[in-house]
Amino acid sequence: MSGDEIEQRKVLAVVTNYGVEQDELLVPLEHLRGAGARVDVAAVSMDDILTLVGDKDPGKTVRPDLTLDDADPADYDLLLIPGGTLNADSLRLQNATNGIIRSFTDSGRPVAAICHGPWALVEAG
Known part of the structure; x- marks a missing residue:
């Protein structure tokens, strides 16, 4: 993907409010x-x-742009699922997460899952 193409892309990162691994969220966002x-x-x-x-150690605080329930996966080109043991374990139990994941996988759009993030993919089937 060229630089021009990435500028036209919208990415949705899904997380819980506690437990996402700092660098697995912030480095990809950056x-x-x-x-x-x-x-x-x-x-x-x-x-x-x-x-x-x-x-285990406190990291940076991030302000979410929207809630999982308010996210419309059809608006995005790529799904990012950061890890963190606590984040991944809780995220996979959210009904909204499973719906978002299925929307991406059913349509063939890319999903990037980091470290423990694939737990959510397994849960979504």
Whole structure:
């Protein structure tokens, strides 16, 4: 994908509000946004997202753009599922997450799942 193409892409990152691994969320966001993609972060609620470092130490706080329930997967070209043991374990139990994942996989759009993120893919079938 060329630089011009990435500037026209919309990415949806899905997380819980506690337990996402800091670098598995922030580093991809930085690179995608730096390349010109529009990236929205959807969380369970509009409360701050409290990231972790090494699944235990407090990391940076991130403000979500929307909730999982409000995310329309049809508006996006790529789905990003960051890891973090706590994040992945809780995220896969959210009905909205399963619907978002199925929308992407059923339509053949790409899904990027990092570290423990694939747990959500398994849960969604």
